[in-house]
Amino acid sequence: MTFKKFLPQKFTNRIILLIGFLGVITAAVNTSFTIYTNYKNTYEKVFNSIEIQYDIFADDFAEAMLLEDIYSIYSEVNEINKSFGFISNIYVLDAKGEYFTDANATRKIPDNISEDITVNKAIKAGETTIGKIIFVLNKNEIQKGIFSDVSRLVFVNIFIVIMGVLLGIVLARFLSNPLKQLSYQISNINPLKIPEELHTPAFSSYEVEQLKNTLHDLSYRLKESISQIKQQQREINKAERLASIGTMAAGLAHELKNPIMSLKLISDALQKEYADRDFNLKKDMEMISRQSDRLVKRINTFLAYAKPIESKIIEINIPEFVKYLKDLFSKYMDNVYIEYNYHSTENFKTDAEMLAQVLENLVQNSYEAGAENITISFYFENNRFIIKYFDNGTGLETSDKNEIFRPFFTTKESGTGLGLAMCEKILENLGGSISVIDTNCGAGFFIEINLNGL
């Protein structure tokens, strides 16, 4: 852009340019207007003066012309000419247009008097024209009159422009100094010391104060973001460490399974061989075999928890899902009564198998907590699939409520403490969550799955 090319970079220079520009424009308009008014006034004055002189002497001229009294006419025009500097000569012509006399006694009319510097008046006796007066104007003198004040005006204008520019410099400094100081402070901010107090000098304008406040605000937010990033960094480091420990542990668990299985096979063989001979040995071997089974089961649970979940999303509706659950929970039928509540039959997408595993873990816990009744309600709300789960078992200890989803937290002698942790992991994978519902008796859980995510 051409305009941008001429715009100075610095704020101070911009203000000076603006004031200078305005000053020059004002001076130009001012001077032109004065010249125009002077011009009009001067010419008006000249014409009026000639008119008045003519009115005064018209009759005298006429009389003198009739008497051919050259001397009287000459002395009058000479008088007029002397009194008015803007008249350079006055010619008087007779009725035939011949030279009669003139104010400067030149005795002849110049060949070419330009019409624009003459004012002609007729000398009349009654209705008859008996002569003519030509007032020749002194252009130089008139122009002097027009421009006499202008030079003073131009001088005053130049003075005002210079004063304006000087004032502009002071004003611009006054405005730009707080900004300069602020930017100096910002450029010297130590990132380790954020938030830093910024100061604006006295007499800073409202806008500069606002800018300072905004920068303060930013500085505080920056501090928060930095501490958040640091916190996240720590969490990432921790997660990475845990992940590598998890991978190692999973590998180790896998390695342990084979020797345990060998132990179990040997103890089973010894059990059979010494079944009739040594009763105590048989009992010990049985114990080894049982404990090996338990160990392998725990290792399998742990490996299942450590393994990444592979989702199999299918389209299903609640009645179909409940039917699937009923088959799955048939093994608990003798001990626990499960009630299913739902109204909707609409289809939705989820990993039904994994969701069933979540509910199986809950049912297993309820069974282990001595529950006889379980109620599971299903419904949709704001594109979320909600499950509310209640049992009438021993219930959760208040102090345990925050712990139960933590891996390996268990209150059971034979528990691994991975059931609910697994539930949480599966639900997170499905874009959902699980939480405890406070109840007066038994335990309650709230599960929600965001259906938008699938």
Ligand SMILES: Nc1ncnc2c1ncn2[C@@H]1O[C@H](COP(=O)(O)OP(=O)(O)OP(=O)(O)O)[C@@H](O)[C@H]1O
């Ligand atoms: N329905 C429930 N009623 C009472 N306590 C419960 C219930 N569900 C969970 N808990 C408590 O939460 C703990 C953690 O449960 P979680 O299923 O994670 O592990 P676990 O059942 O102890 O072991 P695992 O499921 O691995 O065999 C349980 O030990 C138990 O104290």
Ligand SMILES: [Mg+2]
């Ligand atoms: Mg459990």
